[in-house]
Amino acid sequence: MPVTSFSLPSLPLNRRDILIGGAGAAASLLLPSLAGAQTKLQITEGNVAPLPIAIPNFVAGSPADGEVGAGVAQVITNNLKRSGLFAPIDQAAFIEKIVNIDAAPQFQSWKTINAQALVTGRMTRQGDGRLKAEFRLWDVTAGQQLTGQQYFTSPEYWRRIAHIISDQIYERLTGDKGYFDSRVVFVDETGAKERRVKRLALMDQDGANVRYLTRGSDLVLTPRFSPSTQEITYMEFGQGDPRVYLRNIETGQSEIVGNFPGMSFAPRFSPDGQRVIMSLQQGGNSNLFVMDLRSKSTTRLTDTPAIDTSPSYAPDGTRICFESDRGGKPQIYVMPATGGAAQRISFGEGSYSTPVWSPRGDYIAFTKQGGGQFSIGIMKPDGSGERILTSGFHNEGPTFAPNGRVLMFFRDPGGNSGPSLFTVDISGRNEQRVPTPGFASDPAWSPLLS
Amino acid sequence: MKVDKTLVASVALHVLVIGWGLISFSARSLEAPPPESMPVDIISADQLSKITAGIKTGEKDQPKPLVEKIADAKPVEDAVGKITEKKEIVTASAPEPPPKPVEKPVEKKPDPPKPVAENKPKDEPKPLEKKPDPPKVDPIAEALKSEDTKKPMPKPEAKAAPPQPPKPKQERTFDQSKIAALLDKRDPTRQSITGAALNSSASLGTTRGTAATLSQSELDAMRARLASLWNVQPGVEHPEELYVTVRIRLNPDRRLAAPPQVVSSGTSARYQAAAEAAVRAVLQGQPYTMLRDETYEQWKYMDIDFDPKQMFRS
Numbered sequence: 001m002p003v004t005s006f007s008l009p010s011l012p013l014n015r016r017d018i019l020i021g022g023a024g025a026a027a028s029l030l031l032p033s034l035a036g037a038q039t040k041l042q043i044t045e046g047n048v049a050p051l052p053i054a055i056p057n058f059v060a061g062s063p064a065d066g067e068v069g070a071g072v073a074q075v076i077t078n079n080l081k082r083s084g085l086f087a088p089i090d091q092a093a094f095i096e097k098i099v100n101i102d103a104a105p106q107f108q109s110w111k112t113i114n115a116q117a118l119v120t121g122r123m124t125r126q127g128d129g130r131l132k133a134e135f136r137l138w139d140v141t142a143g144q145q146l147t148g149q150q151y152f153t154s155p156e157y158w159r160r161i162a163h164i165i166s167d168q169i170y171e172r173l174t175g176d177k178g179y180f181d182s183r184v185v186f187v188d189e190t191g192a193k194e195r196r197v198k199r200l201a202l203m204d205q206d207g208a209n210v211r212y213l214t215r216g217s218d219l220v221l222t223p224r225f226s227p228s229t230q231e232i233t234y235m236e237f238g239q240g241d242p243r244v245y246l247r248n249i250e251t252g253q254s255e256i257v258g259n260f261p262g263m264s265f266a267p268r269f270s271p272d273g274q275r276v277i278m279s280l281q282q283g284g285n286s287n288l289f290v291m292d293l294r295s296k297s298t299t300r301l302t303d304t305p306a307i308d309t310s311p312s313y314a315p316d317g318t319r320i321c322f323e324s325d326r327g328g329k330p331q332i333y334v335m336p337a338t339g340g341a342a343q344r345i346s347f348g349e350g351s352y353s354t355p356v357w358s359p360r361g362d363y364i365a366f367t368k369q370g371g372g373q374f375s376i377g378i379m380k381p382d383g384s385g386e387r388i389l390t391s392g393f394h395n396e397g398p399t400f401a402p403n404g405r406v407l408m409f410f411r412d413p414g415g416n417s418g419p420s421l422f423t424v425d426i427s428g429r430n431e432q433r434v435p436t437p438g439f440a441s442d443p444a445w446s447p448l449l450s
Numbered sequence: 451m452k453v454d455k456t457l458v459a460s461v462a463l464h465v466l467v468i469g470w471g472l473i474s475f476s477a478r479s480l481e482a483p484p485p486e487s488m489p490v491d492i493i494s495a496d497q498l499s500k501i502t503a504g505i506k507t508g509e510k511d512q513p514k515p516l517v518e519k520i521a522d523a524k525p526v527e528d529a530v531g532k533i534t535e536k537k538e539i540v541t542a543s544a545p546e547p548p549p550k551p552v553e554k555p556v557e558k559k560p561d562p563p564k565p566v567a568e569n570k571p572k573d574e575p576k577p578l579e580k581k582p583d584p585p586k587v588d589p590i591a592e593a594l595k596s597e598d599t600k601k602p603m604p605k606p607e608a609k610a611a612p613p614q615p616p617k618p619k620q621e622r623t624f625d626q627s628k629i630a631a632l633l634d635k636r637d638p639t640r641q642s643i644t645g646a647a648l649n650s651s652a653s654l655g656t657t658r659g660t661a662a663t664l665s666q667s668e669l670d671a672m673r674a675r676l677a678s679l680w681n682v683q684p685g686v687e688h689p690e691e692l693y694v695t696v697r698i699r700l701n702p703d704r705r706l707a708a709p710p711q712v713v714s715s716g717t718s719a720r721y722q723a724a725a726e727a728a729v730r731a732v733l734q735g736q737p738y739t740m741l742r743d744e745t746y747e748q749w750k751y752m753d754i755d756f757d758p759k760q761m762f763r764s
Binding site: 040041047051084085116171173175404405429 | 673679697709722724726754755
């Protein structure tokens, strides 16, 4: 999708502002020398409440753009609200109506409704049919612009523009990359429990734009995104043994990965997208293999009389984590990506499975089974700092958002019901259900699209 | 062969002495008593000064008991006189008159004291913090009243017994206009107690002299205000790196005299976001109404550290 962007310059300050700024700078220069005997005050407890932010409808550049202006504001509002880090303020509370985004807003009227940040924007249909999107992010408390950008794109991609703007706001206010301009591939489940039809499906991270990639004639499991976001790898029960497939999202072309005698499963891409790591069944055991997608050469990584599966690369590609029952119960192990000595990192009660390494490298998420419950948790790659984020009848299959701060997983309440997708912050806060057309399981989050 | 006896004796003695020394010293050297472990708290100079300052402020509490003791002594004499009067009246004269005075003082005294006693704790802290000139008279008078009232309450029964022996004062009871006499006696007690109260006020004065330091309650109130406004993101990576120090200059109206200045440094985008969040908290917190005029020199310049590390201990 062609999206071009330019940064909007800060609004020109008038002469008085500059003078005041100069005075402030002078005062701040004097401060250190004057401040001999300051009182020190240490604040160690803060407020983990979400940041109040006001997002008025984007101004319509022409009368026909009102609808898209409201739509963009709605998508941004929904994204930021679901992140748990922002509290969008109800538009009914707004005092000032933004009519011109090229003038500074009346900060006092936004302070009055306790907004700390304000987003103003404008959508304009260009003469060539393209859509121009402009936005500015304001710090209401300090009374200044934090960032401003403009984008050009085809009108049908207005939702993506809204996601990109959401990421800009998120990044400027948190300092971390956003994750809104991303997709999720999952297994869509429909029909009665005994005759469940499972199809591969693709959607935006907020549940919009659902597309089905397979027809549901064959059972599919464990889809995973490539770093390029253009391909997915997954396991499909075809005519013979279940095998690992590779599918191009845009063209729909698919192929079997490798030509192995037994069952192949639990595939995942390497961070550079050049290799696929997976499990191969050999008798009653399974071992880890990695295949180079260009040369098709296969390398064995483990050789044990146990079930080694669910491999996942560290973001730098030097190590992998995987699940193995070589010690009795399934546990999580870490070893060099080229094979070698594996080190067990999970030592809690119960068994651990489906490990996945965070894109930012600091945590490994897992499914933990014990005490009649399935939990989703994270631990550091050395096994320390284990933290359970959610527990229940059945929670499984965590996948990290591109910035490593949010996990998506599926939850099955049991009974005649079916699974659905949820997100949770890696601090365990802000659990949210992800809207899907039917039942859904096995989610995999893509990297950022742009 | 001749053996020099002295040599033998010398050798024997040396062997004895050295042998004893070897045994005894070696035995002693083995007995190295394990050093007793001592709990040690490491505190900063600031904390030490706060602790010592705490003693000075502690004196504020002491004056109260002191006043009571002094007041006890003086009123005891008066009360004794009064009580003896009453009881003597009971024994010497007709039974009817004694009950009346007993009831009256008991009723009248407790009534005023209750509100006074309630007001007392409220009034006292205020004069400690602020320097109201008129209040000095009021709290003392109130303190005296309350002391008067407090004392008669428990004393009539317990201290009534010992006072009985002194009979010279009984003669005073014969004087008429008992109510007026009681009133007269209250006045002198007030004066005498004011004398005692002057001591307590003097001690209060000394604490005021050192009270130009920011009180812990002021700092706690400011800390609580900033903590309620400081927005911290959950799940942020490496929170220990996001230690932000904001330097502020305040006007006497408790508002910022200049934009807050971030004096700590960090380069990451996360640090910039954390610094901006800290500045937002400081901007939103003004005016800092919990700060007192007297301590302006102390809060004119402040360094405020925002440290999220402890919030993310797992």
